[in-house]
Amino acid sequence: MKKIITILCIAAALLTGVSCGKKSETAVKDIKSKSGIEMVYLPGGEFIMGEGNNARKVKLSPFYIDKYEVTQGMFKKIDLPDPSHFKGDKNPAEMIAWVNAAMYCNERSLEEGLTPAYNEDTWECNFNANGYRLPTEAEWEYAARAGSKEKYFFGNDQKNLKNYAIYNKNSSGKTAPAGSRKPNPWGLYDMYGNVAEWCNDFFAADYYKSSPFADPRGPAKGKERVLRGGSWNDPEEFFSSSARAMDGSINDACILRDTIGFRCVRNAE
Amino acid sequence: MNRIRLSLTIIVLAVSALSAGQSNIPAVDLSAIKYRLVYETFENSSFDICIINADGTGRKKLTDTADVHEMHPKVSPDGKKISYVEDTGEGRERRRDLYLMNIDGTGRMLISKDSREQCWSPDGRFIAFVKSESTRRFSMESWATKGLYLYDTRTGIVREHANNTLEHLYNLCWSPDGKYITATVIGGMGLKHTNIGIEVNSQRYFKLNVSGCRPEFSPDGSTIGWGRTDSEFNIAKIYLNRAVPVADRDKRPFLSVTKGYEVYHLDWSPDGKYIAFSFGPEGEQNVGGTAKGWNICIAEIATGKWVYVTTDGKQNKEPDWIP
Numbered sequence: 160m161k162k163i164i165t166i167l168c169i170a171a172a173l174l175t176g177v178s179c180g181k182k183s184e185t186a187v188k189d190i191k192s193k194s195g196i197e198m199v200y201l202p203g204g205e206f207i208m209g210e211g212n213n214a215r216k217v218k219l220s221p222f223y224i225d226k227y228e229v230t231q232g233m234f235k236k237i238d239l240p241d242p243s244h245f246k247g248d249k250n251p252a253e254m255i256a257w258v259n260a261a262m263y264c265n266e267r268s269l270e271e272g273l274t275p276a277y278n279e280d281t282w283e284c285n286f287n288a289n290g291y292r293l294p295t296e297a298e299w300e301y302a303a304r305a306g307s308k309e310k311y312f313f314g315n316d317q318k319n320l321k322n323y324a325i326y327n328k329n330s331s332g333k334t335a336p337a338g339s340r341k342p343n344p345w346g347l348y349d350m351y352g353n354v355a356e357w358c359n360d361f362f363a364a365d366y367y368k369s370s371p372f373a374d375p376r377g378p379a380k381g382k383e384r385v386l387r388g389g390s391w392n393d394p395e396e397f398f399s400s401s402a403r404a405m406d407g408s409i410n411d412a413c414i415l416r417d418t419i420g421f422r423c424v425r426n427a428e
Numbered sequence: 429m430n431r432i433r434l435s436l437t438i439i440v441l442a443v444s445a446l447s448a449g450q451s452n453i454p455a456v457d458l459s460a461i462k463y464r465l466v467y468e469t470f471e472n473s474s475f476d477i478c479i480i481n482a483d484g485t486g487r488k489k490l491t492d493t494a495d496v497h498e499m500h501p502k503v504s505p506d507g508k509k510i511s512y513v514e515d516t517g518e519g520r521e522r523r524r525d526l527y528l529m530n531i532d533g534t535g536r537m538l539i540s541k542d543s544r545e546q547c548w549s550p551d552g553r554f555i556a557f558v559k560s561e562s563t564r565r566f567s568m569e570s571w572a573t574k575g576l577y578l579y580d581t582r583t584g585i586v587r588e589h590a591n592n593t594l595e596h597l598y599n600l601c602w603s604p605d606g607k608y609i610t611a612t613v614i615g616g617m618g619l620k621h622t623n624i625g626i627e628v629n630s631q632r633y634f635k636l637n638v639s640g641c642r643p644e645f646s647p648d649g650s651t652i653g654w655g656r657t658d659s660e661f662n663i664a665k666i667y668l669n670r671a672v673p674v675a676d677r678d679k680r681p682f683l684s685v686t687k688g689y690e691v692y693h694l695d696w697s698p699d700g701k702y703i704a705f706s707f708g709p710e711g712e713q714n715v716g717g718t719a720k721g722w723n724i725c726i727a728e729i730a731t732g733k734w735v736y737v738t739t740d741g742k743q744n745k746e747p748d749w750i751p
Contacts, residue, residue: 237564239562239565239567240562242572245618246618254615
């Protein structure tokens with residue numbers, strides 16, 4: 160009898176603890192940021208990142224991610240220089256060097272009273288800051304997969320790509336307004352195509368062979384940053400949730416590309 | 429045996445490249461050049477403007493301020509004035525304003541706030557420049573500019589160019605006939621990254637058919653030089669009255685450096701026989717950018733040979749000849 164009472168007490172205590180402690184959301188949820196930007200809350204979790212021999216299990220903490228790629232209108236709204244080639248307020252910002260994407264993140268953080276994540280002298284990311292930053296490569300793939308294990312978030316049939324992505328067969332040689340195709344199951348638009356998206360990570364081909372299981376953040380140093388998602392200029396063979404790319408246009412104005420843009424994330428509190 | 433010969437050849441070539449400008453018999457006889465140069469240099473935690481003889485002697489700082497960066501000097505056609513930019517503040521609070529001073533560094537005067545990338549009209553009356561695009565925060569990006577403006581040195585009045593859609597221009601250069609201003613543009617007016625000519629007295633602009641950065645006219649206006657990449661200069665005949673001012677057949681490589689090094693900031697000597705430029709390990713060529721180990725150099729147009737003018741590597745950039 161004593162044992163039963165003890166078990167009941169422990170169970171009660173545990174339940175109380177859970178209900179009184181900070182409860183983290185378990186469902187994907189649409190939100191609006193303080194400045195009115197549409198984002199999606201992604202609960203933390205485990206998933207298989209990569210494919211084939213490179214596949215490995217990764218665990219992530221919860222975070223918010225932009226529903227759309229950052230648009231030229233969003234740049235204008237906070238009065239930042241926008242070098243985009245294909246003009247249009249609803250089109251994604253492109254010709255964005257990695258440093259300028261990070262700078263946008265900092266300005267958006269200041270706009271919303273958050274602590275900027277990037278040190279503008281070193282461009283190092285403070286992952287403890289509550290401000291905006293670029294997604295880690297793992298966060299990007301987790302968001303793109305949206306719980307799927309197949310090649311694409313819509314399965315394995317490449318024919319369906321046209322419904323979800325702006326790529327070289329349907330782009331007319333330029334970007335399209337953000338959100339012109341269907342979203343993925345978590346409500347994120349243009350995860351494939353339109354503009355390739357900067358991640359926070361430096362690129363290393365073999366990083367995920369030895370990366371940490373929880374919240375991997377990429378190599379400490381490198382010359383190129385990771386790009387994910389492919390662009391309006393890429394052929395359909397390029398696309399998949401695990402396809403990796405990289406670029407060295409981190410801060411060189413002479414090699415800006417009209418195929419590169421980004422979206423922001425921030426830690427869920 | 430062939431391998432030994434090859435190795436010896438490589439060593440000889442390497443030594444000639446490394447010792448350029450420092451040997452007893454330089455590749456270019458700098459003492460024959462009568463002109464002086466101004467340039468920016470980084471010393472005591474800030475950029476300052478220096479004046480120097482073409483042979484590297486007589487170096488003198490025209491500005492010497494610890495908390496202010498004086499950069500990007502451009503000498504007036506009569507050699508009496510220097511326009512330059514002055515950066516104050518740090519980080520996002522930094523600002524860049526356009527100034528004018530006498531050739532000896534005296535008489536500094538603000539011309540326009542939040543302004544940059546200036547050049548002189550060939551008659552010395554006007555200074556063309558662009559303004560910073562964002563009023564929210566400073567950007568070091570060369571292309572982060574808006575508009576094209578003309579400062580009248582006689583009246584002090586600034587007026588905007590007739591085409592108020594111009595944006596993201598940098599590397600301005602006024603043609604010797606006074607009719608055009610050339611510029612590099614990134615992501616402006618629907619253009620991706622190219623070089624354009626802008627008519628000074630109309631709204632028209634046109635592509636030069638030059639890819640890369642920073643076209644600069646020779647003094648007679650018959651030729652331009654530009655950076656095709658960060659490691660190579662090209663030279664070409666230019667015909668501004670044609671629909672395509674620079675024909676592909678006229679382009680020729682002039683000077684290139686090996687991977688890991690860069691050349692930038694080309695400027696023609698007043699007699700058209702030489703170009704001055706900056707050279708160094710991979711760095712940031714933009715105004716205010718960090719370029720450790722960079723030096724000012726001079727190349728002879730006729731031979732393509734080049735030598736160092738400075739050797740201290742103190743981020744020496746933006747050379748401009750004094751007529």
